[in-house]
Amino acid sequence: xxxxxxxxALRAKDYKSDIKPxxxxxxxxxxxxxxxxxxxxxxxxxxxxxxxxxxIGCSSRLPAYIDSYGFHGVHGRAxxxxxxxxxxxxxxxxxxxxxxxxxxSIGGNHFLHACRRNMDMTYIVMDNEVYGMTKxxxxxTTAPEWTHSKMTPHGTGMRRxxxxxxxLAAGATWIARGFSGDPSxxxxxxxxxxQHPGFSLLHVLSPCQTFRPEQKQWKEQVHPFADSNTxxxxxxxxxxxxxxxxxxxxxxxxHLPVWQPRNQATSSIAALEExxxx
Amino acid sequence: MSNLLSQDIxxxxxxxxxxxxxxxxxxxxxxxxxxxxxxHNNLEVSELFHKLAxxxxxxxxxxxxxxxxxxxxxxxxxxxxxxxxxAPESPCMEDAHYMMTKCQALELALHNEIRGRDxxxxxxxxxxxxxxxxxxxxxxxxxxxxVNMLRAWVAREAxxxxxxxxxxxxxxxxx
Ligand SMILES: Cc1ncc(C[n+]2csc(CCOP(=O)(O)OP(=O)(O)O)c2C)c(N)n1
Ligand code: SF4
Numbered sequence: 001x002x003x004x005x006x007x008x009a010l011r012a013k014d015y016k017s018d019i020k021p022x023x024x025x026x027x028x029x030x031x032x033x034x035x036x037x038x039x040x041x042x043x044x045x046x047x048x049x050x051x052x053x054x055x056i057g058c059s060s061r062l063p064a065y066i067d068s069y070g071f072h073g074v075h076g077r078a079x080x081x082x083x084x085x086x087x088x089x090x091x092x093x094x095x096x097x098x099x100x101x102x103x104x105s106i107g108g109n110h111f112l113h114a115c116r117r118n119m120d121m122t123y124i125v126m127d128n129e130v131y132g133m134t135k136x137x138x139x140x141t142t143a144p145e146w147t148h149s150k151m152t153p154h155g156t157g158m159r160r161x162x163x164x165x166x167x168l169a170a171g172a173t174w175i176a177r178g179f180s181g182d183p184s185x186x187x188x189x190x191x192x193x194x195q196h197p198g199f200s201l202l203h204v205l206s207p208c209q210t211f212r213p214e215q216k217q218w219k220e221q222v223h224p225f226a227d228s229n230t231x232x233x234x235x236x237x238x239x240x241x242x243x244x245x246x247x248x249x250x251x252x253x254x255h256l257p258v259w260q261p262r263n264q265a266t267s268s269i270a271a272l273e274e275x276x277x278x
Numbered sequence: 279m280s281n282l283l284s285q286d287i288x289x290x291x292x293x294x295x296x297x298x299x300x301x302x303x304x305x306x307x308x309x310x311x312x313x314x315x316x317x318h319n320n321l322e323v324s325e326l327f328h329k330l331a332x333x334x335x336x337x338x339x340x341x342x343x344x345x346x347x348x349x350x351x352x353x354x355x356x357x358x359x360x361x362x363x364x365a366p367e368s369p370c371m372e373d374a375h376y377m378m379t380k381c382q383a384l385e386l387a388l389h390n391e392i393r394g395r396d397x398x399x400x401x402x403x404x405x406x407x408x409x410x411x412x413x414x415x416x417x418x419x420x421x422x423x424x425v426n427m428l429r430a431w432v433a434r435e436a437x438x439x440x441x442x443x444x445x446x447x448x449x450x451x452x453x
Binding site: 011012013020021022023024025026027028030031038039042180181182183184185187188207209216219 | 302306310311313314315316317318354355356358363364371372373374375376378
């Protein structure tokens with residue numbers, strides 16, 4: 001991986017905003033915030049060159065805590081907002097942050113098309129297998145037999161959504177899984193994701209201390225992927241399907257054409273208005 | 279004592295870069311915890327964490343002072359030579375809870391100071407550079423005074439109960 005050309009002028013803490021996180025103490029999202037600020041400092045990105053876009057959820061509060069451009073959008077629509085921004089400002093480094101609920105439930109369709117479009121942006125999903133912000137309902141990544149919410153007293157009974165498999169099938173060109181319990185490795189993955197030209201999915205296992213206290217055990221359950229052949233989509237698919245959901249590291253990386261609209265207007269606003277005149 | 283070093287540290291500049299990161303990270307994390315405890319109205323523990331952050335700031339300033347005249351190498355966040363996922367003296371966020379008691383916070387801090395001390399002691403034992411060994415031994419000795427200070431603090435508080443008080447407004451609410 002490319003090392004920065006010079007010693008970074010800004011330290012990680014310089015990328016933190018003055019707003020204090022209101023996450024529960026012990027929430028995994030803190031480590032994602034730390035990794036994001038460290039990655040930005042490592043890459044030496046000027047604050048005004050970075051935009052963080054999110055939807056709604058505890059995880060989606062991340063942009064407020066980072067001193068760069070940010071947009072706390074509508075639930076499930078972060079990727080759509082980010083695509084619009086990247087279209088208008090291709091020069092910006094666009095990061096999107098959110099949860100499994102925001103990204104894979106209400107935002108599921110945007111997720112598929114963002115992968116397919118392969119715009120140059122980085123999507124960080126903090127997966128705690130629950131809707132944290134709305135007090136602990138099952139999400140698409142919740143295990144079918146999880147009965148702890150009164151909304152699903154007998155469990156959801158549904159197979160889990162597989163973020164990495166969906167991303168691969170839909171066309172994402174960089175896919176990895178990280179863990180908030182290993183912030184250094186998470187930072188390394190995030191730097192790689194940002195440097196990758198195209199759509200990167202960084203799927204982060206990020207425990208919800210409050211509604212899924214049993215996720216404390218994840219520390220003992222995570223393990224690295226067994227093989228490291230990451231350029232071949234067939235091998236990546238096999239790796240994902242053979243995995244227990246707790247394997248960490250790079251899953252797939254490939255260089256395919258990045259989609260970036262040319263931003264050349266073919267019509268003036270006045271001409272468009274003329275067309276709609278009644 | 280678990281092994282906290284993934285590789286040996288071979289120059290004084292590299293050692294000082296590690297020491298600076300260790301202290302800065304520890305102070306930052308305590309400050310974050312202090313702010314977070316204030317948000318959750320656990321003011322006693324917030325104050326304690328602020329104090330610990332202040333100690334971290336002081337130690338970081340001391341290391342910075344010591345590093346004057348050295349060109350410290352830039353080390354990528356994942357390339358520090360500690361074998362744990364984070365700097366050895368940083369409190370682990372997942373060990374925090376909004377209802378944690380002062381005694382639990384002190385135990386957390388003691389655990390981290392011991393790891394900080396052990397890290398320096400291991401550098402002092404393993405480096406091939408005598409200047410690194412000497413500086414690391416000095417810092418291990420200083421960390422040892424912090425360990426003793428925290429032990430005395432734990433004793434003063436007469437910390438016996440380690441369980442959290444009952445949560446009268448638990449987060450699992452009926453929907
Ligand atoms: C249109 C709309 N529907 C539902 C909600 C309620 N809502 C807010 S956050 C959220 C889910 C949050 O879960 P997740 O994205 O996994 O983030 P977490 O809080 O767990 O970090 C829901 C359903 C909303 N804000 N807007
Ligand atoms: S409810 Fe869960 S996800 Fe939300 S801040 Fe608390 S621990 Fe984090």
